[in-house]
Amino acid sequence: MSQAAALYIVPTPIGNLNDISQRALETLQRVDLIACEDTRHTAKLLSHYQISTPTWALHDHNEQHKAEQLVGRLLNGQSIALVSDAGTPLISDPGYHLVNHCREAGVQVIALPGPCAAITALSAAGLPTDRFAFEGFLPAKDKARLDKLESLRDEGRTLVFYESPRRLLDTVEAIISVMGEARRLVVARELTKTFESIHSLPAGEMLAWLRQDDNRSRGEIVLMVAGHRPDGDALPAEALRTLALLRAELPLKKAAALTAEIHGVKKNALYKYGLDHLE
Template identity: 50%
Template structure:
């Protein structure tokens, strides 16, 4: 049963994960929580109402989304301080994971109010655990930029990122995003694309960016749906690249000024000139 905290009569905000596709993934605890709270804050009340109707749950709904989240924080705090319990849900999966909720949770924590997770479905974790890529370290980037230039800049910044990189992408931009991955990494990244996780047409595609694009060209249906994109880099690790850059700079600095040495090292290693220039200055200072 949903309960108030033991030290006062204030309510609790429950962060409730909902199915990302298969309704059988809805946990008994999540269903019970939504039945018993006083209010449910939903990203899209129409979408959540369909879920509630399926399980025969009646609830007082109000909306919390990207455009009103900050304004609703005080309202939710007031409900909790009055002893009401509130559940926060997104359209699918775990709230706050590339969905609204951060500002409210941060605001409530600062007020000393109770926030409790009710774990469940999350596309990020579901896709990663079945990808076959390394899971001991991973970096989640959420949704990547819509413009190619900004995407490529972001992808380029991941070149020294340890572990598997994960991001979300839509059906409308998946081809262009993978094309940009190919332009930045060539064949130096192993990709796994999880499409429509837990839904009827769930599919995992594996290969280099070039191979994935060929799959799209051969079957346009593979571009339909919502995607979790995972990249594992086959190039040298960040530590190995830094050691190699230092080795090359050490040799070049014996005969060249810092600026020229950094420029030459950038051509040899593919690292950014400014990064190598700073490294060379630090090496000389030592």
């Protein structure tokens, strides 16, 4: 039985091959074509599960051109699965242009749930998960990386990055220079694989720990940074009481602005306090 004509977004294991779902396997078996980031990499997964569906390379360098051809096949009634080398497609991987073309052409897009390194790491990190921001890869160049971190310095949500082994030390150094040595970091590497590790330390201690052993920077890495926490004790108690009273009747942004005028304190500090304690 073949799959209905549609584009299927199919997550694949990030390490342990047993983490693929039965639905994903059935979809890969039944579609007419599998669009993949690296055909050689995907071939290993397909061979392991004895799947013989044809594959087609779709990566950063050819996606915009190939997307039109794939949409043509979909409109002619074929079914296509999109996979990346590991995890959920489009999460710091190719696929956006294809999905966008499908939406514009009226082609059905069906997303399957499954493995994602960012979510797997976050769930075991011990950092707040009620609010988080996935930022993908930081810029490779030093100034651009520092500028990006500077823009995130006061972000209250947990920050989640992917990072390459060769840049991890430089990134931790940049975080220290922008956010300070006390900001808590979590380095998760080789998730679901034999040498999986998840390590949590303040940034200054993390840098020293990583420098002690090159192996601690190897493999697939998810780097998480605790969100900025404004010091509530530095805000006058009277201002905090006013903020709480106003917040009961007004949106937080307006309540923070009025409290700042009344007590002569920083509006941004009040707003961030409110996000952490009153929302």
